[in-house]
Amino acid sequence: MYLESLGKLAIGSRLKALSDHFYGAADEVYQARGARIESRWLPVLRYLWDVGPRSVTEVADAIGQTHSAVSQLTDKLVRAGMVRRRRDPADGRRSVLTLTDKAHSSLSELGPIWCAVRQGVTASLGEHATQLLDAIAACERALQERPVAEAILAEHTALIAKPLEIVPYAPELREHFYRLNAQWLERYFRIEDIDRVVLNDPERYILQPGGAIFFARLGKEIIGTCALLQESPGVFELTKMSVDETFRGLGAGRRLLDAAIAEYHRREGTQLFLESNSILKTALRMYEQAGFRLQPTIRPGSHYERADVYMIYEPGRT
Structure with missing residues (x-):
């Protein structure tokens, strides 16, 4: 594959291709089994399901996405009737996101599908699934310690000085x-x-x-x-x-x-x-x-x- 030949230069492109593949596979499964969600909704919906109402900022921090990306996704979820915005009872100056009854109903049907997803990923990827998850976790920790853009710019400065x-x-x-x-x-x-x-x-x-x-x-x-x-x-x-x-x-x-x-x-x-x-x-x-x-x-x-x-x-x- 051409992108593989580019090595580290194409990390982002290769990860996007993998991400698109997994999103596409999940959507195919959801549609085939009549589930009422889309794969890209999962991080926000599942987080709100697990922890309850939260602000856009809190959701973004928790799932590792930008405030802008979560805000845009929230707009889609509101239009789909899955999420609503309401004033935080503890602080009227901010709004929080909360799941609708439709979202609760949709998510409560997904247990068997999510179980099949876990087992299907293992069946497809074998030990690579665990290795991939471990590698992703390690990368996330490393990027928290030193953002990659910062490291690249430092290397560029050093290189052109040589x-x-x-x-x-x-x-x-x-x-x-x-x-x-x-x-x-x-x-x-x-x-x-x-x-x-x-x-x-x-x-x-x-x-x-x-x-x-x-x-x-x-x-x-x-x-x-x-x-x-x-x-x-x-x-x-x-x-x-x-x-x-x-x-x-x-x-x-x-x-x-x-x-x-x-x-x-x-x-x-x-x-x-x-x-x-x-x-x-x-x-x-x-x-x-x-x-x-x-x-x-x-x-x-x-x-x-x-x-x-x-x-x-x-x-x-x-």
Whole structure:
């Protein structure tokens, strides 16, 4: 499932999908058995059933929803004849919510259905039902101690304060070399056979023949990569350049390019070239600014179906 691949970034979306599923299942059961309530009414109705008349604020605090959400739901329940607002006998300045006779009658019929719900959830989810409830409870406690928005904003402040680093290849970064390049290729082109071979074993096909791999790191996040592939003694290809486009504007691409060029000079290379595609206008401008010159034809014997641009590093030529 796509949302699963986004991990923590899609927690809210995945929880909403689960919530909608459970609400839909409960409504299907209620309708099939002629119950006179809707699943989204349950928290308010059950709370008032259990504790008696309460204010909107008290209900909201008890069921963990906003005052606005409970107020809107109360309006629906009033229209449905399930709840009424009345003055609090102990404090005439505030109103409380109380169940109507219709609500009492409707809820008093639900015991067998609620029993079936508990057993049906167990039958469907097995031990995952208990694990899910425990996890929800743990999350609720954690969020009370530190709201997630507060934590996210603090992490963002810390992240953007960190310097962008260019680091060499390390085995623990191997997955990012594949991830970043596959992400880029699938967005603009496709993963060709030659890409798949190199990305799956960069040590064998890039490092062992005398090449190098670099990564752009922001804090703990790996946001870009590129490689310097030695094709023959002194001849290098700049290849597998990819930057996560959600980190645009940080200069990661140029920093990676400069690192690869510096490594090329350190190794006293005699030629540095790259192959690209004419649709990648921003990247091509960056290459030209760094000293790469467009050649009149594609590179003889090119390995890439997508390549229609061939450039050679000639920094002294204008």
